[in-house]
Amino acid sequence: MCIRDSLDDALLNLHKLGTAFKQDISIQFTSNDGVMEVGAGHGVFKEFLTLLSNQAFDVAQGFFIETKDRELFPNSDFINQGNYQRIYEFLGMVVGKAIFEGILIQPVFSRCFLNKVLGKTNNLDDLKLLDAKLYENLMKLKYYKVPTLIKNRVTWKV
Numbered sequence: 404m405c406i407r408d409s410l411d412d413a414l415l416n417l418h419k420l421g422t423a424f425k426q427d428i429s430i431q432f433t434s435n436d437g438v439m440e441v442g443a444g445h446g447v448f449k450e451f452l453t454l455l456s457n458q459a460f461d462v463a464q465g466f467f468i469e470t471k472d473r474e475l476f477p478n479s480d481f482i483n484q485g486n487y488q489r490i491y492e493f494l495g496m497v498v499g500k501a502i503f504e505g506i507l508i509q510p511v512f513s514r515c516f517l518n519k520v521l522g523k524t525n526n527l528d529d530l531k532l533l534d535a536k537l538y539e540n541l542m543k544l545k546y547y548k549v550p551t552l553i554k555n556r557v558t559w560k561v
Contacts, residue, residue, distance in 0.1 A: 410458040418493040424500060449506050456501065459494055460510035466490060467510075470533055474513040 417424060430451045433439055460467060460475060467475040481487055501508045512520075515529045531538040547557075 410455060410464070413455050413497075414490065414493055418489065418496070424496050425503060449504070452497065452501055452504070452506050453508060456497055456508035456510060459497060460508075466494065470513050471535065472513075472532065474511050474516075474532070476513045476516050476533060 417428070420428075428448060430447050431439060458464065462469050462475075465478055465481050468478045470476060477491065498508070498510075500506075513532055515525050515533055518525050518529065527538070527541070530541070544552075544557075
């Protein structure tokens with residue numbers, strides 16, 4: 404795999420492994436100059452997985468957005484593109500492999516996203532973590548008296 408293209412190479416070559424991704428994987432890096440880099444064993448794979456996760460979970464890739472607390476949440480704009488399921492499935496495989504191998508990777512996911520992944524229910528208070536301004540405005544509306552809403556001609560459009 405070429406270091407500069409590791410995300411594309413990994414998606415192309417490793418996603419198709421499916422459950423075999425759990426097995427030991429041998430990685431050979433090719434430098435940007437096309438020279439094979441020397442290395443063997445778990446250290447090379449750890450370097451690869453760390454590099455891969457840094458690239459994959461970088462918000463510049465567009466797969467995730469960052470909350471104000473720098474936590475990651477899936478980017479809804481990316482979800483509207485064609486192959487998003489394949490990419491998110493592969494990113495899940497990367498996180499799972501890192502956990503399985505005991506390799507620390509950098510992404511910090513938002514609690515709302517983790518709740519969804521774990522099948523837990525999010526509530527209105529969890530919205531504060533994703534969009535504090537929307538949460539604040541909803542809370543204001545929640546406590547308005549009906550006559551005040553009518554007086555101010557508040558309406559909603561969906």
